[in-house]
Each structure stands twice: as structure tokens, then as C-alpha cells.
Amino acid sequence: MLDRIPGIRNACDLDLLLFFYRHPSALLTVEQLVAYLGHERERVATSLDGLIEAGLLTRSKNPSQAARLYILELHGLPGGQVSSFLQIAATRQGRIEALRLLGAAPDHAKIA
Amino acid sequence: MAIPESDRVKTGIRGLDAILDGGVPRGNVILLEGAIGTGKTTLGTEIVYRGAKELGEPGIIVLFELSPDKLARDAASLGWDLAALERSQMLKVIYTTRDVFRQELQQADSLLLEEANKIGARRIFIDGAAGLLPIGEVQDSRETFQILVQGLQRENMTAVLALEAAAQNPDFASLHEESIADTVIRLRLEDMQRAAARSIEIVKSRGHQFQMGRHSLTIVDGQGIEVYRRVQAPRTGSRDRAAAFDPRTRVTTGIPGLDALVNGGYFLGSTTVVAGMSGVGKSVMALHFIAEGARRGEHSLMLSLDEQVPQLLRNASRIGIELQPDIDRGIVRLVYDSPQEIEIDYHFHKIERIVEEFKPKRVVIDSLSTYGFSLGTRNRLFRDFFHALVALMKEHQIAAVYNHENPEMLGMSSMMGEFAMASLVDNILLMNFIELGDTFRLGLTVGKMRANPVIRTTHECEVVEGKGMRVLPRELSDAKVAFSGYRSLISRSPERSTPREKEE
Numbered sequence: 001m002l003d004r005i006p007g008i009r010n011a012c013d014l015d016l017l018l019f020f021y022r023h024p025s026a027l028l029t030v031e032q033l034v035a036y037l038g039h040e041r042e043r044v045a046t047s048l049d050g051l052i053e054a055g056l057l058t059r060s061k062n063p064s065q066a067a068r069l070y071i072l073e074l075h076g077l078p079g080g081q082v083s084s085f086l087q088i089a090a091t092r093q094g095r096i097e098a099l100r101l102l103g104a105a106p107d108h109a110k111i112a
Numbered sequence: 113m114a115i116p117e118s119d120r121v122k123t124g125i126r127g128l129d130a131i132l133d134g135g136v137p138r139g140n141v142i143l144l145e146g147a148i149g150t151g152k153t154t155l156g157t158e159i160v161y162r163g164a165k166e167l168g169e170p171g172i173i174v175l176f177e178l179s180p181d182k183l184a185r186d187a188a189s190l191g192w193d194l195a196a197l198e199r200s201q202m203l204k205v206i207y208t209t210r211d212v213f214r215q216e217l218q219q220a221d222s223l224l225l226e227e228a229n230k231i232g233a234r235r236i237f238i239d240g241a242a243g244l245l246p247i248g249e250v251q252d253s254r255e256t257f258q259i260l261v262q263g264l265q266r267e268n269m270t271a272v273l274a275l276e277a278a279a280q281n282p283d284f285a286s287l288h289e290e291s292i293a294d295t296v297i298r299l300r301l302e303d304m305q306r307a308a309a310r311s312i313e314i315v316k317s318r319g320h321q322f323q324m325g326r327h328s329l330t331i332v333d334g335q336g337i338e339v340y341r342r343v344q345a346p347r348t349g350s351r352d353r354a355a356a357f358d359p360r361t362r363v364t365t366g367i368p369g370l371d372a373l374v375n376g377g378y379f380l381g382s383t384t385v386v387a388g389m390s391g392v393g394k395s396v397m398a399l400h401f402i403a404e405g406a407r408r409g410e411h412s413l414m415l416s417l418d419e420q421v422p423q424l425l426r427n428a429s430r431i432g433i434e435l436q437p438d439i440d441r442g443i444v445r446l447v448y449d450s451p452q453e454i455e456i457d458y459h460f461h462k463i464e465r466i467v468e469e470f471k472p473k474r475v476v477i478d479s480l481s482t483y484g485f486s487l488g489t490r491n492r493l494f495r496d497f498f499h500a501l502v503a504l505m506k507e508h509q510i511a512a513v514y515n516h517e518n519p520e521m522l523g524m525s526s527m528m529g530e531f532a533m534a535s536l537v538d539n540i541l542l543m544n545f546i547e548l549g550d551t552f553r554l555g556l557t558v559g560k561m562r563a564n565p566v567i568r569t570t571h572e573c574e575v576v577e578g579k580g581m582r583v584l585p586r587e588l589s590d591a592k593v594a595f596s597g598y599r600s601l602i603s604r605s606p607e608r609s610t611p612r613e614k615e616e
Contacts, residue, residue, distance in 0.1 A: 021181070022179045022182075023180050023181075024180060024198075024205070025204055025207065026206070026207045026208065027206055027207070027208035027213075027216070027224055028207075028208060028212065029212065060223050060226075062221065062223060065215075065219070065223065066212075066215075067208070067215070067216070067223070069206075069224070069227065075199075
């Protein structure tokens with residue numbers, strides 16, 4: 001299932017997507033996302049761009065403001081695969097398994 | 113002058129709009145105050161949910177701590193599908209931080225308000241608003257709150273802000289935000305002798321009338337919040353007008369011999385108390401009253417706190433009264449409610465709902481003394497509850513009979529003991545054990561019958577298995593000496609009358 005979902009390539013992508021699964025409309029700065037997720041700023045910024053490019057997330061187009069409105073877009077993708085995947089990945093075991101499949105489990109993920 | 117309906121914002125919460133006199137004036141900033149667990153998030157969410165779902169007003173919910181998926185989960189347990197409303201563009205749940213939110217409200221091109229505009233939001237609920245205010249100088253806090261209020265009012269939305277009050281400050285006296293907000297609603301968890309009950313109080317609300325005092329609030333699984341007007345609040349004028357007595361119709365008792373003692377029956381809208389010790393036959397009399405109603409095709413209701421419905425049915429059957437067929441055809445209703453930890457506003461509301469829906473002509477409450485034990489008779493709560501019950505029954509022109517357990521086994525030194533409510537009651541029937549020889553015999557005296565002539569003679573009653581209760585004639589044909597042959601029957605030491613006394 002994971003290989004059929006675009007935009008999820010590493011742990012940061014997954015954690016960001018899981019964050020937005022729990023907070024489908026979030027008005028936040030990148031710094032706040034960095035603090036919530038515990039990944040490096042550059043990595044978070046790259047993951048955000050990747051998820052937006054994959055059509056999983058939209059971001060308000062107002063760069064004059066530090067905070068941006070992020071909206072999770074699950075319904076635009078066919079088959080409900082992302083929703084099903086996130087339901088599984090939102091559990092502790094599901095996330096660990098997803099990270100294993102990504103082959104990119106960071107230290108904090110291994111002990112989470 | 114009352115504000116027009118169109119200028120009122122209905123909360124949509126069951127019972128709350130009635131307390132708010134139809135709703136809050138549009139544009140009012142509503143402050144929800146309360147300690148943790150008092151129901152602020154649920155109340156705020158429901159105001160937005162009902163607006164979007166039932167009143168055509170889209171809304172926004174802003175969260176700082178609670179994650180939206182948990183809000184959606186909790187809402188689902190109350191039967192609210194927030195996701196469906198979001199999909200239909202009637203609701204937005206936005207997660208942000210207080211810093212961002214504060215800045216947003218001060219910006220002309222606020223993203224949050226832009227989102228609100230996109231769906232045409234008319235309501236906004238901000239959960240955890242206390243942290244929006246700076247800690248420190250009172251003046252700073254007031255100004256920040258003022259900025260917040262101005263920002264929300266600029267968008268012409270009805271704003272609801274939940275403000276967590278510290279548990280150690282239950283009186284909230286130091287919250288200066290209260291003076292800026294237009295409507296202040298205070299939620300509490302009240303201690304009730306080791307139990308806890310939620311209450312809601314409208315502390316202030318600019319621009320309209322509202323019902324003051326602490327009303328009961330419950331969160332009902334699968335439904336949401338229900339507010340029950342405090343039972344102490346006086347009834348409205350229309351109820352007073354309805355209390356006018358019909359001077360002709362009599363509601364018969366169903367007990368052979370008793371109607372003659374009560375001038376053919378009780379008046380509609382009258383209040384009758386049957387007082388006597390446990391076991392004296394009050395419930396038997398009540399069952400006759402209900403069965404008589406059924407026989408006449410009158411809706412008859414018995415509310416019992418003492419015996420559960422199967423037990424009442426069994427007791428009735430023992431005296432030849434079969435109520436089940438009357439229950440099945442919808443003419444009789446027996447309702448049991450446990451007197452343990454009785455939540456009186458809710459309980460009264462339940463009675464009110466049954467009365468309005470079932471429309472009984474006769475009602476028995478069994479018993480007044482159990483209410484007294486539950487609520488305590490020394491404070492005003494019991495008195496106010498009884499006043500409310502009487503007013504409700506009069507409004508609906510119901511002949512209501514209240515059983516009251518008098519603790520005195522023999523004789524009776526006061527009509528209603530420590531309840532001291534006799535002045536509110538129209539009719540009082542005293543039932544006594546009377547010790548004659550080695551037997552307790554059963555005496556019945558009409559102690560009071562308002563607007564009726566009363567002959568206060570004590571009559572003997574009997575309860576026969578399979579037949580029920582009857583009042584015996586004054587002269588008996590069997591070997592037993594009739595009550596007319598005695599004096600001082602209810603003063604604990606009856607004596608045989610002399611022949612001369614008997615003639616008199």
C-alpha cells in the first residue's frame with residue numbers, strides 16, 4: 001500500500017502526514033511543526049513541499065505571514081488508500097511497521 | 113422591549129435557549145467559564161455544531177490543545193458527525209497556537225478569518241482562550257482581550273470563548289474579562305453529598321432577559337447537552353391563569369364510600385395529600401384512583417419513588433386491579449424513578465415532559481415523604497419543588513394526589529409533620545391505625561377540603577384481598593362496634609361513647 005502513496009519517502013514525511021491526519025486544518029509556522037515533530041527544520045520544509053506536490057496537503061499562499069494554513073487533502077486521491085493507510089499508521093505498531101517499510105527509522109522512531 | 117427573533121442567536125442546545133429567553137443577541141461575545149470537567153468544550157462545540165447542522169449557520173472551531181481528531185471522536189460519542197459538516201463546508205475545525213491566533217486577529221489579511229469567510233461562518237468557538245491573555249498586569253490582559261473581542265466582532269460572528277477557571281477560584285471574581293464579554297456563562301461541578309452534578313449559570317447577558325440562578329446541565333450520550341431550568345424558578349403567568357378551578361367537574365376516587373366523604377370527588381386542578389403511616393393503605397387508595405381513571409377512560413399517571421412498576425402491578429393485582437391491559441391500551445402509565453441521588457431539575461423536567469405528552473387527568477405521586485428524605489425538608493429545595501409540582505398540575509388541570517408518610521403509628525398530632533406544606537394543599541385525607549381491643553383498625557378522616565363543606569368524622573376502612581379498599585358504613589351489621597360507637601379515635605386513646613354521646 002505504501003508504495004502506491006505518493007509523497008511518503010521517509011520518516012519525516014510520514015510523521016508530518018500523521019500530524020495533519022490528526023490536525024486536518026492547522027494554522028502554524030514551520031518552527032512550530034519542527035517543535036511538534038522533532039525533525040530538523042530543513043527536512044520538515046522539504047517534506048511539506050513533497051506532500052503538497054503529491055496533492056496530500058495544501059498550504060495557504062500568503063508568504064507574508066509566518067503562519068500558514070495547512071489543509072490535509074485526502075479526498076482528492078482515488079480509492080481511499082491514504083485514509084486506510086493513515087488509520088493503520090496512526091497506531092504505534094502501524095507507525096513502526098510503516099517506518100520499517102520505508103527503511104528510514106530514525107532513532108526516536110525506534111523507541112517511540 | 114424584546115429583541116426580534118432574527119436578532120437572536122439560538123444555541124440550539126436543549127433547554128438552554130429557554131433560559132436565554134430565546135437566544136443570545138447577535139454579535140454578543142460569549143464567555144464560557146469553568147474549571148476542568150465542567151463541560152466548556154462540549155458546550156462551545158455544540159453551539160457551533162447546532163448552528164451548522166440545524167440552524168443554517170456555518171461555524172469555526174479553533175483549538176489550541178485538544179487535537180481535532182480527539183474532538184471529532186468525542187463529538188461522535190454524542191452523535192455529532194463533525195467530519196460530515198466539514199465536508200459540506202458548514203464547519204471548519206482549525207488547530208493553531210495561541211501566538212499565531214493572537215497575531216491573526218490583529219491582521220487585516222488574517223488566514224483564519226479568510227477561512228471563516230470562505231464558508232460564511234457566523235459562529236466561532238475558541239477553546240482554551242485563557243492562555244490567549246498575557247499573565248501579569250491586569251491592564252495588559254484587559255487590552256489583549258479587548259483586541260481579541262474587537263477582531264471577532266469585526267467579522268460579525270457570534271464568538272464563544274472557553275476560559276478555564278482555576279479550581280481554587282470557584283467564584284471567578286477576579287476575571288476582568290467578564291466585564292468586557294457581553295454574555296458570561298459559568299459552568300460548575302457541584303458537590304452533592306459525595307456525588308457531583310453539573311450546573312450552568314448565566315451571570316450576565318447584555319441586551320435581553322434571561323433566567324438567573326444555577327440550572328442543571330447534563331451531557332447525554334448520543335445526544336449532547338441538556339439544560340434543565342432550576343425547579344425553584346417561579347412558574348410563568350400563563351400557569352397562574354390556568355390554575356382557575358372548574359367548579360363542577362369531580363374526579364372520583366374509585367373507592368366505595370369515599371366519594372360521599374369528599375363531596376363526590378376531587379376538583380380538577382386540586383392538590384390532595386393522603387397522609388398516614390406506612391402500611392395504612394395509601395398506595396392501595398392510589399391504585400384505586402388510577403384504576404378508576406382507566407375505567408372512565410381518563411389518562412391516569414402514577415409516579416412512584418417507593419415501588420418499582422412490577423411491584424405496583426403485583427400489589428394492584430392482589431386487590432383485584434389489573435392495570436396491565438390499561439397500560440397496554442395507553443390509558444395508564446406507571447413510572448418509577450429511583451430516589452437515590454435524585455437530580456431534581458432533571459427529575460422535574462421529566463415529570464413535566466410526561467405530563468405534557470401523556471396529558472393525564474389524574475396523577476398520583478408516591479410519595480411526598482420520599483422526596484423529603486431525598487431533598488431534605490429543612491431547606492427550600494423541597495418546598496420549591498413541591499410548589500413547582502403543584503403549579504404544573506394546576507396548569508394542566510390535573511387532580512393530583514400525593515401520598516405522604518406520617519411517622520406516627522397511632523393518632524396524628526399534625527397533618528403533614530415537618531413538611532409544613534398544608535397551606536399549599538387543597539384536600540387532606542388522614543389515614544390512621546386505631547387500636548381497639550387487640551386490633552389495629554383503619555380510620556379515615558377528611559381533614560381539609562378547600563372550597564368544600566367538610567364533615568370531619570372518622571370512618572373505618574378495610575382492605576380485602578381481591579376486592580380492595582372500601583369505606584365502611586357508620587353502622588355495622590356484624591359483631592364489631594362501629595367507629596360511631598367511639599370517641600377520640602385519632603387522639604391515641606379512643607373510648608366507647610356513652611349512649612347519649614352517640615345520639616348527639
